[in-house]
Amino acid sequence: MKLATWNINSLNVRLPQVLEWLAANPVDVLALQELKLTDDKFPAQAFAEAGYQAQWFGQKTYNGVALVSRSAAGDVIRNIPGFVDDQSRVLCATIDGIRVIGAYFPNGQEPGSEKFAYKMRWLDALREWVRGEMAAHPQLVLMGDYNITFDDADVWDPDGLRETIHCTTEERQKLQALVGLGLHDAHRLFEQPPRTYSWWDYRMLGFQKNRGLRIDHILVSDAVRARARACTIDRTPRKNRQPSDHAPVVLTLD
């Protein structure tokens, strides 16, 4: 079984690339972030023709998430229960016996800003909700665009970007608190090439120079870790003509 996550920065623009990638990488579950379209515009038919059903939670202009899967999705939850939010960022469902959470974490813009404060509140609410989901579902995967690096190894220029957005101590502490629930960074369960990132700035030849960040993550529970066999970041779509700035992360299970 394979699960993947990919911030595609507009499904309107990227649908052909998503379908092409799925054809070449027939994963069982694909979590998408930044759909940037309303629910009525979601291309459910195109996914169905490719052999995938989908759950989606869209929004005009910004955000929007989806779970695309071979098998049916049950017990679907949209956003964090009890956390009032007008932004579509979380989609949760049980697929093939795994509790799958796809999430688009807030960007935060700049430390000290109102958006940063929202990011911190959102992370607290997510953690407390995930705690309960883990208790109810031993097999759990939390994947998406976290907009947080774990440490310097996830940053192309750790000194130049120290304490900037995605790299602050506060964000990393929240990420560690999430991991502290009993989750594991699937990427680090396996040997990885040095300077492996999941996002590169569109500007300044970021991808060509491999000036990137690893901010897209797959966290897994103990029971899923026991089944994990590989976790890779697929840079191929970043070489496309009109790419997303993020690359897909793929987890392979027994």
Place this chain on the structure above:
DNA sequence: ATGCCTCAGCTCCTGAGA
């Protein structure tokens, strides 16, 4: 310090992303 790209929208500029 800012723009460098890219996308959406109250579209020929601006806000936001990361």
